[in-house]
Amino acid sequence: MTGVKVIILSGRTLRQGVGKEAGKTSERYRTSISYCDMNQEDIASLSIKAGENVKVTSAHGSVVLKSAASNQLTKPGMIFIPYGLYANQLFNDITGSSGMPTFKGEPAVVESAADESVKTIEELIMEIK
Amino acid sequence: MEIFQDVVCPVCGCLCDDIEVNVENNKIVKARNACAMGTTKFLNYNADRISVPMIKDNGVQKPVSLEDSIGRASEVLVNAKYPLIYGLSLSSCESVKVALELTEEIGGVLDNQTSVCHGPGVQGLHDIGESTGSLGEIRHRADLIVVWGANLQEAHPRHMERYSYTSKGRFRNGKDDRKLIVIDVRNTLTAKSADKFVQIEQGKDFEFANALRTALNQEQIQKNQVAGVPVEEIEDLAEILRSCEFGVIFFGQGVTQTNGKGRNIDGLFSLTRDLNSWTKFLIMPARGHFNVTGVNQVSTWQTGFPYGIDFSQGYPWYNPGETTIIDIIRRGENDATLVIGSDPIAHFPPAISKRLTSNPIIAIDPAHSMTTMVADVIIPSSFAGIEYEGIAYRMDGVALPLKKLVNEPNNTKSDEVVLKMILEKVRDIKRRN
Numbered sequence: 001m002t003g004v005k006v007i008i009l010s011g012r013t014l015r016q017g018v019g020k021e022a023g024k025t026s027e028r029y030r031t032s033i034s035y036c037d038m039n040q041e042d043i044a045s046l047s048i049k050a051g052e053n054v055k056v057t058s059a060h061g062s063v064v065l066k067s068a069a070s071n072q073l074t075k076p077g078m079i080f081i082p083y084g085l086y087a088n089q090l091f092n093d094i095t096g097s098s099g100m101p102t103f104k105g106e107p108a109v110v111e112s113a114a115d116e117s118v119k120t121i122e123e124l125i126m127e128i129k
Numbered sequence: 130m131e132i133f134q135d136v137v138c139p140v141c142g143c144l145c146d147d148i149e150v151n152v153e154n155n156k157i158v159k160a161r162n163a164c165a166m167g168t169t170k171f172l173n174y175n176a177d178r179i180s181v182p183m184i185k186d187n188g189v190q191k192p193v194s195l196e197d198s199i200g201r202a203s204e205v206l207v208n209a210k211y212p213l214i215y216g217l218s219l220s221s222c223e224s225v226k227v228a229l230e231l232t233e234e235i236g237g238v239l240d241n242q243t244s245v246c247h248g249p250g251v252q253g254l255h256d257i258g259e260s261t262g263s264l265g266e267i268r269h270r271a272d273l274i275v276v277w278g279a280n281l282q283e284a285h286p287r288h289m290e291r292y293s294y295t296s297k298g299r300f301r302n303g304k305d306d307r308k309l310i311v312i313d314v315r316n317t318l319t320a321k322s323a324d325k326f327v328q329i330e331q332g333k334d335f336e337f338a339n340a341l342r343t344a345l346n347q348e349q350i351q352k353n354q355v356a357g358v359p360v361e362e363i364e365d366l367a368e369i370l371r372s373c374e375f376g377v378i379f380f381g382q383g384v385t386q387t388n389g390k391g392r393n394i395d396g397l398f399s400l401t402r403d404l405n406s407w408t409k410f411l412i413m414p415a416r417g418h419f420n421v422t423g424v425n426q427v428s429t430w431q432t433g434f435p436y437g438i439d440f441s442q443g444y445p446w447y448n449p450g451e452t453t454i455i456d457i458i459r460r461g462e463n464d465a466t467l468v469i470g471s472d473p474i475a476h477f478p479p480a481i482s483k484r485l486t487s488n489p490i491i492a493i494d495p496a497h498s499m500t501t502m503v504a505d506v507i508i509p510s511s512f513a514g515i516e517y518e519g520i521a522y523r524m525d526g527v528a529l530p531l532k533k534l535v536n537e538p539n540n541t542k543s544d545e546v547v548l549k550m551i552l553e554k555v556r557d558i559k560r561r562n
Contacts, residue, residue, distance in 0.1 A: 011280065011284075014282075017140075017141075017284065018165050021169040021170040022167050024499065026176070054228045058478060071316065072315045072316050088433055088477060088478060088479065089479050092478060093459045095450060096450070097456075098390040098391055098450050099244045100244065100385065101245065101386075101477075103245075103386040104387045105332050105387050117447070121499065125503060
């Protein structure tokens with residue numbers, strides 16, 4: 001299975017903002033941070049339907065997320081993942097003497113991952129520990 | 130039922146101070162005027178609560194007394210050679226003051242979320258200087274609002290209605306008297322509500338700001354397009370910026386977290402400076418956590434530095450990229466971390482989170498987070514602006530009083546009190562050593 005090359009943007013969403021206030025162990029929070037917005041063309045190139053799982057892999061990590069079609073991404077080649085534990089599996093720890101990791105603009109590959117499930121927060125934490 | 134008026138909302142940097150909160154039997158039952166995030170916090174803050182202090186024993190977090198948790202935290206901090214204290218953006222300014230005293234006492238580093246949100250903005254401010262004002266001034270006078278790399282509609286849901294585009298001020302009556310321009314890489318909800326959306330290529334903020342400066346200074350841009358935007362459109366935009374009466378740029382993490390970082394902000398601040406040769410123009414970061422500005426303010430008036438303050442040499446020292454949390458952890462230098470009301474495990478790159486867990490973590494937090502899941506010592510605290518009062522700074526640097534609306538649960542104290550207890554214990558251990 002070949003994937004599509006993208007750059008990752010992470011950022012705030014209202015759902016994530018509400019989810020974190022509802023509680024970080026809540027399902028509402030988990031679902032608000034474990035998906036990835038994609039351009040419709042990229043979804044079509046993967047021969048998947050929006051809502052199916054995809055695997056995003058960068059040079060720094062890999063994570064399975066639920067895909068979503070978004071008209072906010074007007075061109076192919078860019079995905080958006082809300083701030084949180086899932087997005088942050090993919091970023092570089094180099095800050096270029098700025099103190100700030102590059103949370104927007106990381107290159108990655110997105111593949112179809114229909115057979116893989118989105119990990120729970122506990123499963124991801126077990127990998128970190 | 131008790132009704133509290135003019136409550137300051139403890140969620141984002143807007144610090145909306147018009148919330149009406151109804152309390153019945155020590156329980157918040159209604160929060161009027163708040164946005165979705167504010168309402169959720171006021172009504173649900175108690176849902177995910179840490180009820181008892183804990184210490185990890187053989188890999189399992191076990192309940193202990195408050196005294197024992199303070200004791201263990203203090204021992205860890207005293208024994209550490211280079212401890213980090215991180216967080217505080219959801220605490221009162223009074224708590225920040227104590228945290229600074231504690232950091233000095235243990236010879237560690239105090240950093241806050243600025244490091245990974247608007248740190249590059251602060252660096253741009255050091256480099257160029259900032260033409261700024263209050264949100265009230267913007268509401269009354271601004272006729273041009275530029276939002277650059279920020280999604281206000283989702284991250285600061287009431288910003289437009291209270292302070293910017295649609296707000297009704299003394300001399301500007303809502304959106305009829307103002308224009309909104311959004312510069313972004315995504316067609317966000319904020320971009321969709323704009324009079325003009327300028328879509329630029331990702332990672333090209335610096336180039337685009339300087340192309341605008343070139344056009345503004347009536348020099349020729351020697352390319353057909355910059356950042357994917359045709360030169361004619363850049364020249365038109367420069368003309369719109371130049372010809373307003375009172376403009377403002379609000380910038381967000383689209384600019385600060387993108388490659389270029391502080392240099393991007395240099396571009397934006399320089400553009401604002403240039404615009405002031407033509408008209409009145411301000412620039413302001415759209416700050417996220419409700420008191421992240423306050424941590425910078427208190428740290429600066431106490432030490433001279435806004436974040437990433439290193440006390441290991443006995444005096445405060447600041448050098449972003451060296452004394453900031455991500456860099457210190459990446460170099461493997463710190464040997465203990467005290468986290469106050471923050472969730473670095475969820476929000477740092479994976480290599481950093483892994484390394485963070487290889488040394489003791491002490492978490493002071495009212496609620497569960499990914500960081501409390503792995504912490505070695507957990508000390509529950511109360512919620513600033515709900516259970517204890519104090520001062521917070523809005524994104525424009527205006528100080529506002531947080532209110533106490535309900536009593537805190539038994540066994541739970543404010544960050545300020547918990548930090549004072551740790552400071553006292555640390556001094557006690559050091560005296561005995």
